[in-house]
Amino acid sequence: MIRWGLFIGTTSGIVLGLYMWFVEKITGDKVYTLLMNVDFIPWFGSIDWPVLMEWFFHMIISWIIGLVYVWLFMYRVKNTSRNHWRAAALLTAPAALTYVPLTILALKETPPVTDGSAILFWLIGHVLYAVTLKKSYDRFT
Numbered sequence: 169m170i171r172w173g174l175f176i177g178t179t180s181g182i183v184l185g186l187y188m189w190f191v192e193k194i195t196g197d198k199v200y201t202l203l204m205n206v207d208f209i210p211w212f213g214s215i216d217w218p219v220l221m222e223w224f225f226h227m228i229i230s231w232i233i234g235l236v237y238v239w240l241f242m243y244r245v246k247n248t249s250r251n252h253w254r255a256a257a258l259l260t261a262p263a264a265l266t267y268v269p270l271t272i273l274a275l276k277e278t279p280p281v282t283d284g285s286a287i288l289f290w291l292i293g294h295v296l297y298a299v300t301l302k303k304s305y306d307r308f309t
Contacts, residue, residue, distance in 0.1 A: 169238050176304040177234025181227045184297040191293070197286040198278050199293065208273035230297075233259050237301055252305060256298040264294035 192200035204222040279286030
């Protein structure tokens with residue numbers, strides 16, 4: 169279970185991170201910066217973290233989501249395709265909804281709260297994360 173959850177979380181986290189990175193490079197919308205940002209967290213925010221550490225923090229969240237996703241189907245929820253989609257959506261939705269609070273809390277430059285294209289890219293990225301979570305589970309379990 170742990171190996172599957174970590175693998176699924178890794179796959180999904182990499183897909184989301186790379187998507188946001190490409191979007192930021194192509195459009196200039198700082199969605200990758202927002203995804204990796206921890207500057208508003210007490211103690212963490214005072215440290216200028218290297219890129220690999222920011223990725224590690226991002227992956228910790230993704231690993232937790234992957235582990236919960238696998239745990240649900242091993243111990244709590246009937247293992248059906250419909251439930252896979254529901255669980256992927258329910259586990260991803262809170263992260264997708266963090267755009268506004270993360271933008272407000274951020275100390276470094278991130279997209280404005282009202283930036284429609286950045287919001288759309290953020291939401292698309294998290295839908296992509298949910299799809300990857302479900303498809304990775306189907307493929308590797």
